[in-house]
Amino acid sequence: MASVEFSKVLNFFKALSDESRLKIVGALASNERSVEELATLLELKAPTVSHHLAKLKEVGLVDMRSEGTTHIYHLVMSEMRSLAKRVLSLDTMETFTEEVVADAWERKILGDFFVGQKLKEIPASRKKREVVLRWLVERFNSGKRYTEKEVNAIIGKHHPDFATLRRELICAKLLARESGIYWRT
Amino acid sequence: MASVEFSKVLNFFKALSDESRLKIVGALASNERSVEELATLLELKAPTVSHHLAKLKEVGLVDMRSEGTTHIYHLVMSEMRSLAKRVLSLDTMETFTEEVVADAWERKILGDFFVGQKLKEIPASRKKREVVLRWLVERFNSGKRYTEKEVNAIIGKHHPDFATLRRELICAKLLARESGIYWRT
């Protein structure tokens, strides 16, 4: 379900969505610093800072080197940049909700409004109506030309009010008409 | 305390640090969508989605237009880009922990280890010792040259173990020495 890319970006945001952690990153931006040092700067206890640093380390935004018993943390700018760059990309974001799911809505609507081939009623909302219309227009062959009678017959198989639906199809630019002849756009 | 810049960036991260909201952004990346549509896509109830959209709108990442009773939301890419760009900047981050606070740590150490002008003990940790040494070197005039006896006397006013401290000052490159003569670097 959730791609690895998605989790990575989500964890990046989670890591930086805390006031203390963002301040830690700020403090490390100018200098590497020890835990106690950060605790003093942020007016927090050492265990709290340690906890935050662990989270930042988990997503690779900071790293540590030991000097005696002192642990000195520093930013990993490459990771910072790489993640921020990814966020900038529309392409990346689009993958967050997979295309498969993209039709879930339409399928639901069709399920709601159809019993077999019969349209129960014409949806009131424009969005839903559009889904039904796109389904309807599939009953027509691309390229083929239809008289109004033929159009009415085809639509009529699915709902009695063929006139309204025909008009809607034109309005939605799914069908085109010229001097009594209809065709798919 | 917290600059407006800081809050802006923090709220940006907070807004995107939730799985559902990140998916919403993903869904809106390819298309504008209604509340109900998003609810179907994410398998959430409409009120939940509404709640998330309100948060995203608050930070300016999405905006809305009404069409009948339907509210259609869309991404505000300019805001997205502007905020993400800001995050990339080291300069921005450095302002998160203000410079004023930057000395808090050093002041605390000095308070901990000094009683008046007297150094209670030489800090064991390198970091703390360095702070004390930087304070000590301030007792010397820049440019002036000192004999070892003079150096010992000055340091001796603050702590009996002038020999250790003198060596440390050299080692930390705060004082320089050549043929028995010392000066500030």
Add this chain to the structure above:
DNA sequence: CGAGTATTTTGATATACATCTAATTAGATG
């Protein structure tokens, strides 16, 4: 090895907030 210091881990507490249902508001339709 024993004492001291820096850090981390553990456990407890409190707050923030994602989610849901139910109730309300607002627009459209007949």
Add this chain to the structure above:
DNA sequence: CATCTAATTAGATGTATATCAAAATACTCG
């Protein structure tokens, strides 16, 4: 105006997690 649909708001509940104190671990030095 009554009704229907879409959205939002209010209220309730459960989960996640920031924080701290206390205990455990790791390293240094005499």
